[in-house]
Amino acid sequence: MEMAEEVYSNLMREIKDGRFVWTGELEPAKDIDEAIEAANELKGLVTACNVTDNPQSFAAINSLAASYKIQEETGMECIYQLRCSDRNRMALCSDVMGAGILGLKNILTLTGDYVSLGDTPKAKPVYDLDSTTLTRMIHTLVHEGKDISGTEIPNPPKLHVGAAAGPGMDPLEPELYKLKRKSIAGAEFFQTQVVYLPETIDRFFKGVKELGVETPILVGIFPAKSYGAAKFFDEYVTGVDVPQDFLKNLEATKQIKDKEKRKEEVDRVNIEYFTGFLEHLKGTPAVGCHIMAVGYPRIIPELKKIIE
Amino acid sequence: MNAQTPKPFEEVLEYLEGKKKIVLMGCGGCATIYHTGGIKEIDEMAEKLTKEGKEISKIGLPFGLFTCFLPMSSMVLNENKKAIEDCDAMLMMSCGDGLQAVRGYLEDEWGIVKPMYPSNNALGFSSGGPSDFIEECQGCGDCELGKTAGVCPLVRCAKGLMNGPCGGVREDGKCEVNEDQECAWVTIYKRLEKFGELDKLLEIREPHDWSKQSRPRTVTVEHPIDLLKELAGTKKVIESLGV
Numbered sequence: 382m383e384m385a386e387e388v389y390s391n392l393m394r395e396i397k398d399g400r401f402v403w404t405g406e407l408e409p410a411k412d413i414d415e416a417i418e419a420a421n422e423l424k425g426l427v428t429a430c431n432v433t434d435n436p437q438s439f440a441a442i443n444s445l446a447a448s449y450k451i452q453e454e455t456g457m458e459c460i461y462q463l464r465c466s467d468r469n470r471m472a473l474c475s476d477v478m479g480a481g482i483l484g485l486k487n488i489l490t491l492t493g494d495y496v497s498l499g500d501t502p503k504a505k506p507v508y509d510l511d512s513t514t515l516t517r518m519i520h521t522l523v524h525e526g527k528d529i530s531g532t533e534i535p536n537p538p539k540l541h542v543g544a545a546a547g548p549g550m551d552p553l554e555p556e557l558y559k560l561k562r563k564s565i566a567g568a569e570f571f572q573t574q575v576v577y578l579p580e581t582i583d584r585f586f587k588g589v590k591e592l593g594v595e596t597p598i599l600v601g602i603f604p605a606k607s608y609g610a611a612k613f614f615d616e617y618v619t620g621v622d623v624p625q626d627f628l629k630n631l632e633a634t635k636q637i638k639d640k641e642k643r644k645e646e647v648d649r650v651n652i653e654y655f656t657g658f659l660e661h662l663k664g665t666p667a668v669g670c671h672i673m674a675v676g677y678p679r680i681i682p683e684l685k686k687i688i689e
Numbered sequence: 690m691n692a693q694t695p696k697p698f699e700e701v702l703e704y705l706e707g708k709k710k711i712v713l714m715g716c717g718g719c720a721t722i723y724h725t726g727g728i729k730e731i732d733e734m735a736e737k738l739t740k741e742g743k744e745i746s747k748i749g750l751p752f753g754l755f756t757c758f759l760p761m762s763s764m765v766l767n768e769n770k771k772a773i774e775d776c777d778a779m780l781m782m783s784c785g786d787g788l789q790a791v792r793g794y795l796e797d798e799w800g801i802v803k804p805m806y807p808s809n810n811a812l813g814f815s816s817g818g819p820s821d822f823i824e825e826c827q828g829c830g831d832c833e834l835g836k837t838a839g840v841c842p843l844v845r846c847a848k849g850l851m852n853g854p855c856g857g858v859r860e861d862g863k864c865e866v867n868e869d870q871e872c873a874w875v876t877i878y879k880r881l882e883k884f885g886e887l888d889k890l891l892e893i894r895e896p897h898d899w900s901k902q903s904r905p906r907t908v909t910v911e912h913p914i915d916l917l918k919e920l921a922g923t924k925k926v927i928e929s930l931g932v
Contacts, residue, residue, distance in 0.1 A: 466848070470896060492855040495847055495866045506848060513852035514896050547856045555854050555878040558890040562852060566893055574856060619857050619865055 389539045390486030391458050392429040395669075396570060396597045401688050402669030403681070404460060404572065404599060405430045409447040410439070416447060419676065420457040426681040427672065429458040431489060431572070435467060438499025445476050449483040460543065460572075461485045464493025469509040470518070474529040477519050481538020489543045489572060490515040490563075513559065513566050516544050520567025544568040546598065548576050548585035549620035557588040564596040571596055572671040575603040575614060575621050577654075579661040586665050597668040602658070604651040604684065606677035608632045627654045652683050659687040690719045691784040692815035692822050695730075696808055701780065702741060704806035708777035710744045712769070714791065716783035717750035718757070722818065725809045726782030727752070734782060734808065746772035753923070756787035759794055760916045766794060778804040784811035830901030836894055838880040843897060845873035851894040853877075 388394050395402045405427040409416040416432070423430060432451060434444035441447075448459035461480055463473065480488060490512045496504045510518065519542040521527050526537040544563040550556040560571065576582055582600060589598070605611035605623075608631040615623035630650040637643040662670070670688075674680060705711060713731050720726025728749035735745040748769050756762045766773065773779065773795065781788035785807060792805050815822040827844050833851070834841055843849045847866035853874030857865030862875035881887050 492848060492850065492857075494857065497866065508848040508850060509899070510896050511848075511850040511852045512855075513893055517893060545856060547858075550854075550856070550858055551860045552858075552862055552875060552878075555872075555874050555890070556856075556858075558878070558887070559852065559854065559874075562891055562893055565891065619859055 387539070390429065390541055392460065392487050393541045393569065395428050399668075402599060403427045403685065404669065404671045405678075405681075406433065406671070406673045406675055407431065407447075407451060407457075407459075408433045408436055408675055409442045409444070409451075411441065413442055413447055413450055417451060417454055419678070420451045420455040422678040423681070424455060424457055426678060426685075429460050429487060431460040431462055431671070434462040434464045434491065435493070435499070438466065438494040438496050438501065440499070440501050445480055445483070445485075448480070448485050452485065458487070459485060460487040460489050462489045462491055463515065464491040465508050465510050465512065465515055466493030466496060467504075467507055469507055470514075470529050473510060473515055474518060474522070477522055478528070478534065478538060481522075481536070481540060485540060487541050487543065488519055489545065490519065490568075491545055512544055513562050516542055516563050516568050517566035524567070541569045542567060543570040543572060545574065546571045546585075547574045547620045548600070549574060549578075549581050549622065551620070553584065553588060557585075557592055560589065561592045561594050564594050568596055570668075571598045573598065573601045575601045575618065575673055577603075577622060577624050577627065577658070579658060581622075582662065582665055582667075586667075589666070598666065599669040599671045600662060600665075600667045601671045601673055602655065602684075604655060604672065604674045604677060604680045605631060606647060606674065606680070608635055624654075630654075648680060648683065651680055652687075655684055656687050659684065663688065690722060690815055690818075690822070691786065692812040692824070693719060693723045693725045693784050693809040694812065695725050696810055698737065701806070701808050705738070705741075705743065705778060705780065708743075708804065710746070710776045710778075711738060712746045712748060712772055712776040712779045713738075714748040714756065714779060714781055714783070714787075715750055716756035716762075716787045717752045717754035720756075720783045720787070720809065721750075721752050726756075726787075731782060734780070738780075746776065748772075756781075756783045757790045759790055760913075762787075762791065763794060763798070766791065770799070773803065774799075774801060776803065778806060780806050780808050782808045784809060786811075829897065829899075830906065831898045833894075833897065836889075838877045838884070838886075838889075840873055840877050840880065842873045842877065845870070845876070849897075850874070851897055 405423045407416045407419055407430045432444050432448040435441050444462050448461040452459045492512045496506045518529050523537055526534055528534055546560050547556050611623050611628055611631050614621050634643050634646045715726035715731045731747050731749045735747055738745055754761045788805055788807055795801050814826045816825050817823055824844055846853055854872050858872045862872050864870045864872045
């Protein structure tokens with residue numbers, strides 16, 4: 382068996398078994414407790430959870446430390462996110478080797494938001510590597526047992542490297558070429574930015590097919606636990622258009638005074654929207670869903686019913 | 690060219706606090722183009738500083754004489770040696786190269802140490818003009834343009850990505866950091882498409898070699914130019930243009 386065929390994580394096991402895979406997202410910020418609580422809530426609902434690395438360029442608890450702590454304390458398998466914004470190639474390499482000895486099994490490589498977007502705008506942006514060369518560096522560490530300088534390492538980390546994709550990018554073509562490049566660099570799975578529109582998914586998978594990319598892709602979805610959460614995505618996240626009908630239906634729930642009834646209505650709006658979306662997704666090559674519903678785990682069993 | 694903008698006058702005044710006799714020195718190169726240290730700006734600065742009670746001597750360089758190029762600026766410095774020796778401080782209306790070239794000349798050739806202050810903030814290499822300029826090259830020491838369709842992603846991409854675009858491209862291909870600029874990698878994509886070379890986008894470009902930028906970098910030119918001969922050549926061209 383070739384090394385590339387080895388499976389180290391539950392995430393990769395389920396992808397290879399051809400099961401529809403669900404991943405979640407944890408956002409440790411300046412404190413870890415909430416993320417640990419959320420990981421406990423997501424147990425049994427998703428196969429693994431992404432642990433964000435300085436999201437939106439706000440300095441947060443180190444994602445390597447957080448991934449390890451979450452995995453140790455909750456048993457939730459982590460997808461350790463690693464961005465190029467804040468570390469040079471030496472630091473990235475040492476962090477990945479560190480992830481290996483801490484028993485982390487998946488890494489997601491990211492370029493990272495520009496530093497000026499967050500709470501530390503005067504920081505020196507690094508970007509010594511980019512998501513493609515970081516992916517290749519990790520692939521080389523795992524599969525060739527060589528670090529960034531080409532030096533052989535005795536116990537290579539045993540983990541899988543994934544990368545991100547943006548189905549809603551405009552123009553889409555440069556993004557598709559980058560996706561292909563990252564698959565050549567060794568990406569074993571992709572998780573996409575949030576998508577709401579079936580036509581965005583179709584356009585994306587058509588391009589993926591034309592470029593001959595066969596790497597498994599999990600499509601990002603964002604069931605919104607409130608109108609505000611959906612509105613934020615619509616306004617501030619590039620490449621994501623939230624459908625106006627969905628937004629309007631969520632906005633209408635704000636009128637409901639009774640808290641429990643409002644929650645029920647928010648759930649109903651989400652289920653109604655995502656039933657159509659997930660039914661559509663079944664007919665695409667997507668191997669799973671990455672659910673970025675931070676703080677909204679109760680919706681996940683309902684979504685899984687649609688697929689199963 | 691080295692793009693530059695003037696510092697706030699208050700900052701300049703703070704530097705010169707307690708200093709009476711000031712020599713202002715400009716530059717006939719970039720500082721003249723950017724109106725930060727041409728002869729006109731030196732006159733304006735002299736007037737403002739005189740009102741603040743300073744005694745001013747002016748060293749203006751006509752267009753084409755560069756302060757950072759010592760074979761040129763040393764001629765002017767030598768003419769003004771007395772004023773420089775007598776001053777309490779020099780205010781350099783040039784880029785940081787100009788200031789430091791003169792500082793080194795005074796120390797190494799004349800053996801005098803004078804407080805020297807900048808009146809400008811230099812922004813680095815730029816191209817274009819006469820009004821609008823953009824940074825295109827950062828002088829990294831290992832030019833990547835041959836691999837990136839003649840567009841430098843180290844400069845034009847806010848993140849300096851060798852394998853872009855990033856996930857932050859705005860609608861219509863604009864950069865998430867600089868909304869007015871097209872994403873460098875969208876530009877590179879469009880150019881390669883026109884050449885019929887999109888397959889080049891599937892190559893993984895190596896991380897940039899930053900060892901070529903370990904500082905300070907020094908360069909030795911084996912056969913330095915003959916300044917007067919070169920100036921004579923320039924004169925000929927100018928005459929042929931009917932100036």
